[in-house]
């Protein structure tokens with residue numbers, strides 16, 4: 482799910498897409514049953530093993546509802562209505578992340594097929610803090626996920642990544658955002674920045690079972706400048722490799738890594754074809770009903786494998 486501040490965060494989450502990408506693609510190959518090379522055979526076996534061991538056997542999409550920052554009761558009602566009437570591929574996990582004040586509205590009107598995320602939470606244990614929303618309150622509202630580390634909270638509000646462990650300990654999944662600023666990319670520091678942000682999560686959590694990593698290059702968020710499929714894939718595979726070296730090969734294989742930043746109905750298909758892009762975190766395009774459904778359905782294993 483993509484998480485956002487003001488509007489619904491409509492998130493379609495592809496869970497554990499890494500594995501999922503491979504998984505989805507492998508499924509197609511196996512289903513076609515036409516490959517006769519030993520190489521293809523073992524690729525398929527590997528993919529199936531990864532799928533079987535993944536935390537969730539599907540890809541995911543997260544939406545900061547209605548472009549999280551600008552949602553209103555009306556725009557969120559439209560998003561909910563569009564999603565309720567859309568035909569969504571069954572192998573794509575979809576999560577919507579509305580602003581706090583609209584969570585109840587969404588929870589009470591959105592189909593149960595889609596889960597709800599919050600765009601932030603209070604980090605402290607033991608309940609509420611004046612003016613903040615606790616993990617316990619999110620659970621009370623029916624939130625299954627929370628978006629943490631969004632670039633706007635990092636760079637505008639100055640937050641760090643320390644909330645993840647507590648949310649996870651309370652059974653709330655974390656959409657863990659990472660991503661570099663434009664000046665960091667131009668200085669050749671993209672990997673350093675992303676790895677540092679990954680390390681902060683890794684140092685704080687004891688399990689990656691309920692985490693989806695969202696790579697969002699800050700320069701691509703809400704700008705219309707989407708990362709090319711090659712640029713995104715380069716970071717996604719590097720992050721997966723980082724997980725393999727610093728956490729475990731199993732976690733690297735199972736963890737879904739979704740991309741966020743100016744994803745729309747026109748660019749989602751090419752991005753979704755990349756092996757390590759397991760889904761999307763979507764802002765603005767989630768307000769455009771049919772287009773958001775196109776984005777969600779673009780990560781199905783069927784299309785990715787086609």
Ligand SMILES: O=C(CO)COP(=O)(O)O
Nearest residue numbers: 702703742743763764765
């Ligand atoms: O992160 C995002 C929203 O918070 C992505 O937004 P856009 O899809 O509008 O770029």
